[in-house]
Amino acid sequence: xxxxxxxxxxxxxxxxxxxxxxxxxxxxxxxxxxxxxxxxxxxxxxxxxxxxxxxxxxxxxxxxxxxxxxxxxxxxxxxxxxxxxxxxxxxxxxxxxxxxxxxxxxxxxxxxxxxxxxxxxxxxxxxxxxxxxxxxxxxxxxxxxxxxxxxxxxxxxxxxxxxxxxxxxxxxxxxxxxxxxxxxxxxxxxxxxxxxxxxxxxxxxxxxxxxxxxxxxxxxxxxxxxxxxxxxxxxxxxxxxxxxxxxxxxxxxxxxxxxxxxxxxxxxxxxxxxxxxxxxxxxxxxxxxxxxxxxxxxxxxxxxxxxxxxxxxxxxxxxxxxxxxxxxxxxxxxxxxxxxxxxxxxxxxxxxxxxxxxxxxxxxxxxxxxxxxxxxxxxxxxxxxxxxxxxxxx
Numbered sequence: 001x002x003x004x005x006x007x008x009x010x011x012x013x014x015x016x017x018x019x020x021x022x023x024x025x026x027x028x029x030x031x032x033x034x035x036x037x038x039x040x041x042x043x044x045x046x047x048x049x050x051x052x053x054x055x056x057x058x059x060x061x062x063x064x065x066x067x068x069x070x071x072x073x074x075x076x077x078x079x080x081x082x083x084x085x086x087x088x089x090x091x092x093x094x095x096x097x098x099x100x101x102x103x104x105x106x107x108x109x110x111x112x113x114x115x116x117x118x119x120x121x122x123x124x125x126x127x128x129x130x131x132x133x134x135x136x137x138x139x140x141x142x143x144x145x146x147x148x149x150x151x152x153x154x155x156x157x158x159x160x161x162x163x164x165x166x167x168x169x170x171x172x173x174x175x176x177x178x179x180x181x182x183x184x185x186x187x188x189x190x191x192x193x194x195x196x197x198x199x200x201x202x203x204x205x206x207x208x209x210x211x212x213x214x215x216x217x218x219x220x221x222x223x224x225x226x227x228x229x230x231x232x233x234x235x236x237x238x239x240x241x242x243x244x245x246x247x248x249x250x251x252x253x254x255x256x257x258x259x260x261x262x263x264x265x266x267x268x269x270x271x272x273x274x275x276x277x278x279x280x281x282x283x284x285x286x287x288x289x290x291x292x293x294x295x296x297x298x299x300x301x302x303x304x305x306x307x308x309x310x311x312x313x314x315x316x317x318x319x320x321x322x323x324x325x326x327x328x329x330x331x332x333x334x335x336x337x338x339x340x341x342x343x344x345x346x347x348x349x350x351x352x353x354x355x356x357x358x359x360x361x362x363x364x365x366x367x368x369x370x371x372x373x374x375x376x377x378x379x380x381x382x383x384x385x386x387x388x389x390x391x392x393x394x
Contacts, residue, residue: 012073026057026157026252027078028098032067034085035092039066049087053080062254069098069254101252103131105175106159109149112168121150128163129155151175157252176249179241186221186230188241189255203229240266 012023031050033039040046043061046068050056058071072078081095113121121133132153138145152163152172162169179188185197186205202211205221218229222237232238240262248258 021076022074024073024075027072027075028101028157029070029072029078029081029095030067030098031070031093031095032065033091034094037092039068039093040087040089040091045088049084049093050081053077053084060257062256064256069101070095101254102157103153103155104157104159104252105151105153105177105249106172107136107149107151107175108163108170108172110165110168110170111148113150113165114148124165125152125163128160130163131155174249176246179238179245181231188222188237202231205230 011018011025018024031046050070054074054077056070056072060069062069070081084093084095086092118133118135122130125133130152134151136147136149136151138147154160159172159174161172163172180191181188182190182195183192184195184199186200186202198207200207200221201209201214203214204216204219217226219226220228220230220232220235222230223235228234244255244258244262247253247261248255
C-alpha cells in the first residue's frame, strides 16, 4: 500500500542506492528504566549513551509512560540497541521494540475463507508476518453474524498493498478504529478495566443513580452541552477523537501526537470560519475601497437625489470647462471598402499598361533579321520585346 501523505514509515531511497541499508523501513524502539529505577532528567546523558552504538533518526519522550521512543532505519542497529543495559552514569535500562507502533492493522475481504477458524488463518498467514487475525461480526435483530471480512495485524510499520491467500491475491485497506470510551467514567482514552472512578450515568453524567432509571434530559459531560448523550456521534469530543485516530492510523504516530495535530487543524479552520462569518460585508467593502472612491460614490448619490438641479463640480476640483471633443467619423461599411479596393486595383492596372506601351518600341525601330543565318543575332536592349524572350529561352 502506498504511504499516505506525511507517513515516512517506508524507505526514503531505493534499495539499490542504499548499499549500507541506512535508509530502510522505520523501526520504533522504547528506552525505559529497569529494576525499578528512574531515568535521569538530563536528555544529553541519554543521547550520548544511545549514540555510542549509532545515530537515530529521531526520538521523543512519552511522559505518560516515562520512556523514550527511538526511531531507527537500520535493523542491525536496532538489534544492537537491545543489548544496551546501562547508561553512561550507570542507570540500568531496557531497550525493546515498541509494543504498538511497530504493528499495523488492515482489513481484507475474502469469501473463500468461510469456514476457517482464526487460528488456522493465522498459521497460514504467519509467513507474511501476520501475528493476529480477527473476524468482523455484524449484529442483526436475532443473532450475531460472522462475516468474511478480516482484521489482520502485521508485524511491520508498512501496510502491504496485497495479501496472498494461497493463489488468491487480495487487496488491503486501512483499519480505522472507533474512539475508546470508558463505560465507567465515560471518558475517552482508556478501557473500563483500567478505570478507578465511580460509575456515572450515561444519560445525564451523574454518579448518584443508574442510567436505566434516569429520566433527566440528555447531558454530555465531555463537551458540557445538552441535547445528546456521552456516546453520541454528534458530540464535538467524539468527532475530535475520531479525527485524531484517523491521523494516528494514516501517519503511524501516537495518539497524543495525533490529538495535537488535529487540534491545530481545527484551530486553523475555526479561525478562518470566524473571519468569514463574523466580519460584516460593509466593513470588508469599506476596507477594500479607497477614500477617493468613497467620496465619489457619495457625490453620485447626492446628484441622483437632485436630478433637476444643476450639478456642481466636486469641492476639491476646479470649475473648468473642457473643450468640445471632435466627433469621430464612423467606420466605412464593407460595401464602401470593396468599392475603394476595386478603384485602386483599376488605377494600378491602367498605370502598368501605360508604362509597358511607352517602353515598347515601334515595329519600324526593331532591327531587321540578319540575311545570313549564321550571323549572330544582335542584342536587344528592350526587355519587353518578345524576340528577346525567345532568344533568352534558347
